[in-house]
Amino acid sequence: MTEYFNEMFHAGQVRAPYGRLQDWMAAMPAELRQMKQAEAEELFRRIGITFAVYGEGGDPDRLIPFDMFPRVFTAREWARLDRGIRQRAQALNAFLADVYGRGEIVRAGRIPADLVYKNAAYEKAVAGFVPPKGVYSHIVGIDLVRTGPEDFFVLEDNCRTPSGVSYMLENREIMMRMFPDIFRENRIEPVDRYPDLLRRTLASVAPAKCNRDPNIVILTPGHFNSAYYEHSFLADLMGVELVEGQDLFVEGEFVFMRTTEGPRRVDVIYRRIDDDFIDPLCFRPDSMLGVPGLMDVYRSGGVSICSAPGAGVADDKAVYTYVPEMIRFYLGEEPILQNVPTWQCAKGDDLKYVLENLGELVVKEVHGSGGYGMLVGPKSTRDQIESFRARVAANPGNYIAQPTLALSASPTFVEEGVAPRHVDLRPYCLVGERIELVPGGLTRVALTEGSLVVNSSQGGGVKDTWVLAE
Amino acid sequence: MKLTVEHVTRYTWDVPVRGVVQSHRLTPAVFEGQRVLDWEVTVSDGIRGGRFRDGSGTQIQSWAVQGPVSEVVVSVKGRVETQDLAGVLRGHRESLSPLVWLRDTAPTRADVALHKLAQSVEAPDPLNLAHGLAAAVAEAIAYQPGVTTARTTAAEALSLGAGVCQDHAHALISVARLRDLPARYVNGYLQATDDGSPHEAMHAWAEIWIESLGWVGFDAANRCCPDERYIRLGCGYDAPDAAPIRGIARSMGREDMDVRVQVGSAQQ
Numbered sequence: 128m129t130e131y132f133n134e135m136f137h138a139g140q141v142r143a144p145y146g147r148l149q150d151w152m153a154a155m156p157a158e159l160r161q162m163k164q165a166e167a168e169e170l171f172r173r174i175g176i177t178f179a180v181y182g183e184g185g186d187p188d189r190l191i192p193f194d195m196f197p198r199v200f201t202a203r204e205w206a207r208l209d210r211g212i213r214q215r216a217q218a219l220n221a222f223l224a225d226v227y228g229r230g231e232i233v234r235a236g237r238i239p240a241d242l243v244y245k246n247a248a249y250e251k252a253v254a255g256f257v258p259p260k261g262v263y264s265h266i267v268g269i270d271l272v273r274t275g276p277e278d279f280f281v282l283e284d285n286c287r288t289p290s291g292v293s294y295m296l297e298n299r300e301i302m303m304r305m306f307p308d309i310f311r312e313n314r315i316e317p318v319d320r321y322p323d324l325l326r327r328t329l330a331s332v333a334p335a336k337c338n339r340d341p342n343i344v345i346l347t348p349g350h351f352n353s354a355y356y357e358h359s360f361l362a363d364l365m366g367v368e369l370v371e372g373q374d375l376f377v378e379g380e381f382v383f384m385r386t387t388e389g390p391r392r393v394d395v396i397y398r399r400i401d402d403d404f405i406d407p408l409c410f411r412p413d414s415m416l417g418v419p420g421l422m423d424v425y426r427s428g429g430v431s432i433c434s435a436p437g438a439g440v441a442d443d444k445a446v447y448t449y450v451p452e453m454i455r456f457y458l459g460e461e462p463i464l465q466n467v468p469t470w471q472c473a474k475g476d477d478l479k480y481v482l483e484n485l486g487e488l489v490v491k492e493v494h495g496s497g498g499y500g501m502l503v504g505p506k507s508t509r510d511q512i513e514s515f516r517a518r519v520a521a522n523p524g525n526y527i528a529q530p531t532l533a534l535s536a537s538p539t540f541v542e543e544g545v546a547p548r549h550v551d552l553r554p555y556c557l558v559g560e561r562i563e564l565v566p567g568g569l570t571r572v573a574l575t576e577g578s579l580v581v582n583s584s585q586g587g588g589v590k591d592t593w594v595l596a597e
Numbered sequence: 598m599k600l601t602v603e604h605v606t607r608y609t610w611d612v613p614v615r616g617v618v619q620s621h622r623l624t625p626a627v628f629e630g631q632r633v634l635d636w637e638v639t640v641s642d643g644i645r646g647g648r649f650r651d652g653s654g655t656q657i658q659s660w661a662v663q664g665p666v667s668e669v670v671v672s673v674k675g676r677v678e679t680q681d682l683a684g685v686l687r688g689h690r691e692s693l694s695p696l697v698w699l700r701d702t703a704p705t706r707a708d709v710a711l712h713k714l715a716q717s718v719e720a721p722d723p724l725n726l727a728h729g730l731a732a733a734v735a736e737a738i739a740y741q742p743g744v745t746t747a748r749t750t751a752a753e754a755l756s757l758g759a760g761v762c763q764d765h766a767h768a769l770i771s772v773a774r775l776r777d778l779p780a781r782y783v784n785g786y787l788q789a790t791d792d793g794s795p796h797e798a799m800h801a802w803a804e805i806w807i808e809s810l811g812w813v814g815f816d817a818a819n820r821c822c823p824d825e826r827y828i829r830l831g832c833g834y835d836a837p838d839a840a841p842i843r844g845i846a847r848s849m850g851r852e853d854m855d856v857r858v859q860v861g862s863a864q865q
Contacts, residue, residue, distance in 0.1 A: 230694060244696035254652025255692040377618050378661045380647045408620045408843050419845040420618040423659035427647025
């Protein structure tokens with residue numbers, strides 16, 4: 128891949144948002160940079176932020192490399208992303224409310240019925256139930272890539288429990304501590320309102336039976352989970368309790384939390400546990416992580432669960448293809464952010480094209496995540512391509528394919544100094560009574576030269592993401 | 598017909614449990630084929646929890662019992678007036694798309710033999726196909742208690758060639774789904790003996806979606822469609838999903854369960 132958009136140097140010039148950073152970069156000799164890098168790593172270690180992003184597994188104590196070179200957006204660039212992300216989060220929620228209700232979009236023939244109702248992520252147990260404010264996905268993580276000055280694409284949506292937001296907050300915190308001067312020289316939009324906005328969002332979807340200041344908790348699978356740090360970090364910042372399934376119990380029409388002062392009613396649960404595990408009475412009977420009877424309380428309006436069980440049907444990779452259609456159908460608008468063109472191997476013509484062009488395409492499993500179970504054609508050997516061909520041919524419905532995008536690159540500190548490395552972006556959109564979005568998100572960077580895989584399990588790092596004020 | 602039901606489920610533990618949570622699907626469905634005259638479910642020392650109707654029209658009521666207890670008794674007592682609708686579930690309110698019921702689950706997953714059985718039936722239309730499949734299942738699996746357990750799958754029951762109503766229902770659901778007919782598992786009561794003497798279990802059958810009629814019940818175990826001798830409760834993908842009582846006890850001990858069901862016709 129030779130042609131890509133360099134976010135700092137374009138058409139022989141330094142792009143405006145990076146203007147002040149060029150001086151900053153030039154004024155940093157190698158020794159100072161190494162010292163600062165060591166300092167940053169020490170800070171990360173001390174606060175214990177070592178989990179793998181996006182549930183990628185791997186060594187939970189491994190530190191994800193932090194790159195000190197910020198990734199910068201102008202106010203104008205962000206204004207468009209902001210509108211596009213909000214639009215998408217709204218449409219995804221409208222879709223969920225619809226398919227668990229009357230299914231108008233299916234009746235209208237705008238999305239195939241099979242794709243929705245036969246989808247493994249479609250949850251029969253919540254059909255017909257309307258969660259508070261009609262919201263299913265309260266935290267929508269939208270993965271974006273850039274291919275040109277004005278060209279952004281949505282790579283995928285995450286409607287369940289997208290992780291990584293603690294990196295967004297910590298990266299900023301650490302940058303401000305280490306380089307207070309550049310925060311004085313640049314007018315950077317703050318992101319530190321996120322925990323407060325998250326708390327307000329959760330409070331705004333308290334159930335009808337709650338007639339007081341709602342008691343919010345974060346439900347974690349426990350300390351062995353790779354994102355446990357993030358769970359406790361967010362609980363701390365929001366001032367809410369972090370609980371495990373065994374700390375909660377169902378009695379009568381409500382859920383209670385065991386405390387030293389006796390049982391305390393819980394109104395809103397921000398769960399970081401998958402649907403399958405949240406209630407052994409409703410889903411997997413062998414789950415020890417959840418709360419028996421929770422789903423009955425939820426469905427009779429005694430507690431709110433965020434995200435709502437069943438929200439996963441909106442972020443399925445085959446359903447993804449129809450998000451632009453959702454935006455037109457529910458909002459009567461044209462999508463502001465484009466989808467990556469996607470071939471669905473379930474369709475005969477698409478499958479034929481994909482099998483003929485495997486070497487040029489990125490092929491993904493419909494339910495896969497974390498960069499596993501995928502083929503990056505241009506980066507694969509003939510053997511890898513052939514073995515993937517057999518897998519796709521055997522079960523076409525399980526695969527989609529996309530062109531290999533020339534991801535933009537952002538300047539990154541490397542051994543030899545500063546060099547461009549490919550990046551993506553995950554902003555976190557909050558949906559409750561209102562839709563909220565802090566300006567920024569998590570930038571992941573592929574630290575290996577030429578690599579397009581930003582997943583931390585495969586050599587990816589993270590960066591602070593700046594949105595400049597007008 | 599007026600049917601009376603007495604259904605007692607007794608859970609006992611050798612070591613007292615710290616607490617029990619249950620989710621019940623023990624309320625008669627609301628449709629034209631049956632009308633509840635009176636119906637009461639009680640749980641010993643139970644605290645009544647949330648109650649709602651899910652997307653399949655099944656009414657769900659949850660209960661909690663605070664421990665320590667070593668016995669919990671769930672009693673169902675009621676009278677229902679029924680009529681014969683030839684198995685058609687007329688006037689039943691539900692919001693789920695029938696397509697949801699095409700998904701297979703572990704107990705209904707097909708093997709080669711089930712595929713063969715499904716393809717052995719030829720019929721001019723979906724209704725006759727459903728009747729044909731029910732007859733084929735009844736032929737292939739003899740009614741014989743004690744051969745299978747609550748965990749037996751459709752494929753296992755077919756290979757044994759024997760089973761009880763749960764196995765017939767699972768096998769019928771499996772073959773119906775293979776023929777692209779949405780199908781589901783239904784729990785209920787059947788007045789099987791004229792003298793109303795006790796059974797050891799509730800009854801179960803399958804429902805199959807026929808575009809022109811809606812949901813139609815098929816009781817392959819008895820080679821018939823549900824009539825006025827049947828009371829329909831709730832439904833699910835399979836027996837575990839539709840279970841009339843799902844429960845979890847916080848306990849280290851051994852659980853025993855004893856069930857008594859008595860269905861009779863009321864004196865006019």
